[in-house]
Amino acid sequence: MRASLRRRILLTPADRERSAFVTVPFEVPPGTSRIELGYGYEGQGRPGAASVIDLGLIDPRGSAFPRFPGFRGWSGSARTRAVITTRGATPGYLPGPLAPGTWQVLLGLSRVPPKGVEVEVQVDALEEAGEPPHPLPGPPRPGPPDRGRGWYVGDLHAHTHHSDAPGSLAELAAEAARAGLDFLAVTDHNTTSHLPHLRACSDRVLLVPGEEVTTTRGHMNAWGLDRLVDFRWQTDAELRAVIDEARTRGCVLSASHPVSPGMSWTPGYDLPLDALEVWHGPSGERNLETLAAWQGLLRAGRRVVGLGGSDHHCGRPGRPLASPTVWVLADSLTVEGIVEGLRMGRVVIVAPGVPPPHLVAERDGRRWEIGDTVPPGGRVRVRCPAGTRLVTALGEVEPDAELDLAEHGFVRGELWEPGRRWPPIALTNPIWGRP
Numbered sequence: 001m002r003a004s005l006r007r008r009i010l011l012t013p014a015d016r017e018r019s020a021f022v023t024v025p026f027e028v029p030p031g032t033s034r035i036e037l038g039y040g041y042e043g044q045g046r047p048g049a050a051s052v053i054d055l056g057l058i059d060p061r062g063s064a065f066p067r068f069p070g071f072r073g074w075s076g077s078a079r080t081r082a083v084i085t086t087r088g089a090t091p092g093y094l095p096g097p098l099a100p101g102t103w104q105v106l107l108g109l110s111r112v113p114p115k116g117v118e119v120e121v122q123v124d125a126l127e128e129a130g131e132p133p134h135p136l137p138g139p140p141r142p143g144p145p146d147r148g149r150g151w152y153v154g155d156l157h158a159h160t161h162h163s164d165a166p167g168s169l170a171e172l173a174a175e176a177a178r179a180g181l182d183f184l185a186v187t188d189h190n191t192t193s194h195l196p197h198l199r200a201c202s203d204r205v206l207l208v209p210g211e212e213v214t215t216t217r218g219h220m221n222a223w224g225l226d227r228l229v230d231f232r233w234q235t236d237a238e239l240r241a242v243i244d245e246a247r248t249r250g251c252v253l254s255a256s257h258p259v260s261p262g263m264s265w266t267p268g269y270d271l272p273l274d275a276l277e278v279w280h281g282p283s284g285e286r287n288l289e290t291l292a293a294w295q296g297l298l299r300a301g302r303r304v305v306g307l308g309g310s311d312h313h314c315g316r317p318g319r320p321l322a323s324p325t326v327w328v329l330a331d332s333l334t335v336e337g338i339v340e341g342l343r344m345g346r347v348v349i350v351a352p353g354v355p356p357p358h359l360v361a362e363r364d365g366r367r368w369e370i371g372d373t374v375p376p377g378g379r380v381r382v383r384c385p386a387g388t389r390l391v392t393a394l395g396e397v398e399p400d401a402e403l404d405l406a407e408h409g410f411v412r413g414e415l416w417e418p419g420r421r422w423p424p425i426a427l428t429n430p431i432w433g434r435p
């Protein structure tokens with residue numbers, strides 16, 4: 001038995017106004033082993049086209065927000081077709097049992113012109129599994145050796161063919177190994193199809209599960225997930241529900257490239273975000289605006305972690321991996337260790353090849369590191385490499401300063417090449433003076 005769907009639907013600005021997503025239901029009969037999905041519209045894939053429509057798939061478990069139990073894949077506007085079988089699927093889509101019942105094609109209305117756009121959707125549910133595209137991976141590799149507590153070097157923001165980059169996860173992992181990284185977070189857009197493959201590719205480099213939750217209102221990186229963080233939020237209240245749900249299951253969340261034309265973070269910072277991407281490789285001097293916003297949040301007493309990422313798209317030129325590079329002080333070289341280091345703000349962002357600058361606070365023979373909170377009890381001496389600018393809630397202080405951190409709120413370091421506007425050599429996270 002086989003089932004097919006061919007439908008033409010007109011999507012208009014009024015539809016876009018109602019919701020950024022439209023679903024098209026179809027029936028999958030018992031005994032289905034392969035689903036083939038495709039769509040087309042005028043101008044599809046052309047740079048600067050008037051219409052951009054995204055593609056995804058939902059199984060009978062449904063689309064309840066924000067848990068999205070029936071999520072089966074998303075390719076944004078990067079692909080025109082996808083195949084799912086029990087043993088493999090087009091990257092971006094999740095292989096596994098193809099339960100009979102009502103499935104839905106998910107269309108994202110990223111850009112709809114005034115006259116509307118006619119989209120043709122095709123689905124075939126087949127009994128023959130055929131060749132599985134991109135089969136599920138082999139057994140997990142042991143991963144790189146864990147050196148215990150220490151500073152580990154990596155990159156927090158990279159993409160593969162599981163979303164909009166041409167290169168595979170294995171190619172990305174090989175690049176990361178050549179770059180000498182200990183860890184690399186793979187943050188493909190709006191999917192988790194890379195997650196089952198991470199441990200099979202983690203050999204010399206620890207691959208950390210991530211997702212860049214990508215919307216027309218801004219992008220948000222999530223690390224430490226075991227299933228999707230819902231990307232279908234549209235209102236501020238829905239975003240808050242997504243953040244709350246993801247944080248209760250241990251994810252660390254960060255607004256990506258907050259100042260970036262067409263991709264800026266528009267919901268603002270009155271949200272329980274863990275972090276901000278204050279140094280986004282491709283954003284250049286626009287990062288200065290984010291750096292100022294971060295300082296404003298810190299001064300207001302918000303404990304927001306500053307992070308960096310290259311936004312490398314594997315196999316695409318530009319945006320080199322590990323530019324910037326991130327050092328994380330972690331208890332172990334494990335996913336849990338790295339994610340906990342991020343959450344605690346034990347992070348330094350540096351230009352490629354720069355070692356982590358040691359910023360420490362000392363008092364009566366005790367020492368506090370980046371991410372620590374100094375308990376009340378008098379002034380501390382802050383040690384840092386020569387040339388570091390020390391920034392507190394009350395402004396800049398002298399190097400090797402003695403500070404009452406309860407009064408100064410926090411101290412963090414910035415290292416700049418003289419006369420250079422961007423990039424810095426290094427940005428540290430704070431040592432805190434208040435809980």
Ligand SMILES: [Zn+2]
Binds near residue numbers: 212219256257263
């Ligand atoms: Zn992004």
Ligand SMILES: [Zn+2]
Binds near residue numbers: 157158159212311
């Ligand atoms: Zn990205």
